[in-house]
Amino acid sequence: MEDLKDITKVFKALADSSRVRIIKMLESKPLCVCEITFVLNLSTSTVSKHLSILRDCGLILDEKNGKWVNYMINPDLNSNLREQLINLVNTSLVNDNFIKLDKANLIMADRNLLCNI
Amino acid sequence: MEDLKDITKVFKALADSSRVRIIKMLESKPLCVCEITFVLNLSTSTVSKHLSILRDCGLILDEKNGKWVNYMINPDLNSNLREQLINLVNTSLVNDNFIKLDKANLIMADRNLLCNI
DNA sequence: TTGTTATTTCGCTAAATGACGAAATGAATT
DNA sequence: AATTCATTTCGTCATTTAGCGAAATAACAA
Numbered sequence: 001m002e003d004l005k006d007i008t009k010v011f012k013a014l015a016d017s018s019r020v021r022i023i024k025m026l027e028s029k030p031l032c033v034c035e036i037t038f039v040l041n042l043s044t045s046t047v048s049k050h051l052s053i054l055r056d057c058g059l060i061l062d063e064k065n066g067k068w069v070n071y072m073i074n075p076d077l078n079s080n081l082r083e084q085l086i087n088l089v090n091t092s093l094v095n096d097n098f099i100k101l102d103k104a105n106l107i108m109a110d111r112n113l114l115c116n117i
Numbered sequence: 118m119e120d121l122k123d124i125t126k127v128f129k130a131l132a133d134s135s136r137v138r139i140i141k142m143l144e145s146k147p148l149c150v151c152e153i154t155f156v157l158n159l160s161t162s163t164v165s166k167h168l169s170i171l172r173d174c175g176l177i178l179d180e181k182n183g184k185w186v187n188y189m190i191n192p193d194l195n196s197n198l199r200e201q202l203i204n205l206v207n208t209s210l211v212n213d214n215f216i217k218l219d220k221a222n223l224i225m226a227d228r229n230l231l232c233n234i
Numbered sequence: 235t236t237g238t239t240a241t242t243t244c245g246c247t248a249a250a251t252g253a254c255g256a257a258a259t260g261a262a263t264t
Numbered sequence: 265a266a267t268t269c270a271t272t273t274c275g276t277c278a279t280t281t282a283g284c285g286a287a288a289t290a291a292c293a294a
Contacts, residue, residue: 003213007206008134015132016282017125033241043284048242050282067240067291084205089124092198096120111240133252150271160254165272167252184261184270228270236294243288251280258273264266 002081006057010082013057014089017098018042019050023073023089024099025106026060030072035109039102058082068111119198123174127199130174131206134215135159136167140190140206141216142223143177147189152226156219175199185228 013019018040025031025039037047051071054060059082063070077083093099131137135157142148142156154164168188171177176199178191194200210216 001212002209004134004137004210004215007209008132008137011128011132011137015125015129017121018282020121020125020128042282044241045243045285046283052242064291067238069241081205081209084201088198088201088205092119092124093121095118098121135252159252161271162255162273163253169272181261184268186271238293239291241288241290244286246285247283249280249282251278253278254276256274259271261268261270263268 002079007081009057010059010085013053013059014085016050018047019054020089020093021099021102022047022050022054022071023059023086024093025102026071026073027090028103028106030063030070031106031109032065032068032070032111034068035106035111036071038109039105059086119196124198126174127176127202130170130176131202133167135164136171137206137210138216138219139164139167139171139188140176140203141210142219143188143190144207145220145223147180147187148223148226149182149185149187149228151185152223152228153188155226156222176203 014023021040022036025036033044033047033051036051037044040047051060051062055062055071058077058079059074060071061074063072073086074082077086131140138157139153142153150161150164150168153168154161157164168177168179172179172188175194175196176191177188180187180189190203191199194203
C-alpha cells in the first residue's frame with residue numbers, strides 16, 4: 001500500500017531529465033555506471049547519485065558483477081503505480097531527439113572499450 | 118508530440134505532496150483558491166503558485182467566475198501521458214490518511230463560509 | 235600484498251524550489 | 265468613483281538539489 005510520501009518520492013525521482021534518460025536507456029538492457037556516464041556526459045559521482053535515487057524509490061535494481069555494478073529496471077515492480085509509470089515512460093519519448101541520440105551513443109558504449117583504455 | 122522537457126515538467130509538477138493533494142481534491146469537484154488554501158493550511162500565495170505550476174504543465178485548468186477562480190482537472194488532457202498520469206493519481210492514495218483527512222476537511226470548506234467572515 | 239579500476243561517499247558550490255508577507259491586479263458592489 | 269475581496273505577482277529567505285572533484289570502498293589482477 002502506497003502512501004503520499006512514497007508516491008511523491010517516485011515522482012521526484014522522475015522529475016529530472018537525466019534520470020528519465022537513464023530509465024529510457026535501461027529499457028534496452030542492463031548497464032553499468034560507466035556506460036551511462038559516457039552517454040550522459042556527466043561525472044561518475046553525479047550518475048551514481050542519480051542511480052541511487054532511482055534505486056531508492058524502487059524503480060531500478062543494482063546487481064554486482066565483478067568490479068562492475070549493473071543497473072536494470074526492477075523486474076519486480078511491487079506496485080501498480082511503479083509498473084504503470086515505467087510503462088508510461090517506456091511508451092513515451094520514442095521520437096524525442098535527445099533520447100534517439102542517447103540510444104545511438106549507447107551502441108558505442110561498450111564497457112570494455114570504455115574501461116580498458 | 119511530447120519531448121523530454123515537456124514530460125519532465127509534468128513529473129516536476131507532481132513531485133510535490135501539496136500538488137498531489139490538490140489533484141486529489143480536484144477529482145471531487147472544481148475548487149477555488151481559498152477552498153484549497155483552507156484544506157492545505159498554506160498561505161494563499163503559496164497555493165496560487167502551486168496551482169500555476171499544475172496549470173502550466175497542462176494538468177489543470179482555471180476558469181474565472183466573478184471574483185473567484187475555479188480550478189479543475191483539465192477535461193481535455195491533450196496527451197496520453199497526462200491522461201494516464203491523472204488516472205494513476207486518481208486510482209492511487211485511496212487509503213492514504215492525509216488524503217482522507219483532506220477530503221473530510223473539504224466538506225467543511227464552503228467558499229461562502231470561508232469568504233464572508 | 236600491492237596495484238588497478240569501477241563505484242560510492244563526502245564536502246562543497248551554484249541554482250532551483252517552497253514558503254511567507256506585502257503589494258498589485260481584477261471583478262463585483264456600493 | 266471608491267471600496268471590498270479573491271487572487272496573482274514580487275521580493276526575500278531557508279532548504280533542497282544537481283553538479284563537480286577528491287577521498288574512500290570494493291573487487292579483481294599481478
